[in-house]
Amino acid sequence: MIKILKAAKKDALDNDWRQLIDKHYGKGLPWWEKHYRYKAIEDGKLLGTIEGKVEPGCVNINSLMTTETARGKGIGTRLIKKAEELGKKLGAHRTWLFTGKDWQSNDFYKKLGFKIIGSLQDFYYHKDFVIYTRLIK
DSSP states (O other), X not given: OOOOOOOOGGGSOHHHHHHHHHHHHOTTOXXXXXXXXXXXXXXXXXXXXXXXXXXXXXXXXXXXEEOXXXXXXXXXXXXXXXXXXXXXXXXXXXXXXXXXXXXXXHHHHHHTTOEEEEEETTOGGGOOEEEEEEEOO
């Protein structure tokens, strides 16, 4: 009888994972991730944050937020640039994220050159989301 139990890190199928990486990406290539979190402050006041991770070739933006009063001042753009600078140092060539389909942030991402490459329908709280990407300059 097969049982499903809570697993610890030591229970990972590292050898199997290694074989799949070799098969899909090329023999001997390492899989890694580097988490990041940056903040924008002025006079000690928090204006915005960005967080996510860099994985082989890609910067993922998991969360980007600015305070209501800080919007339109280039803070989000600077935070993305900072994340992409880290990504570039680590060999990334692409940035990706997803956001609510009807959220104000769509205009911002499109203005920065992000393109919609997919959709996530009926996602968090039954809301529709879109997936964006762009090449890192």
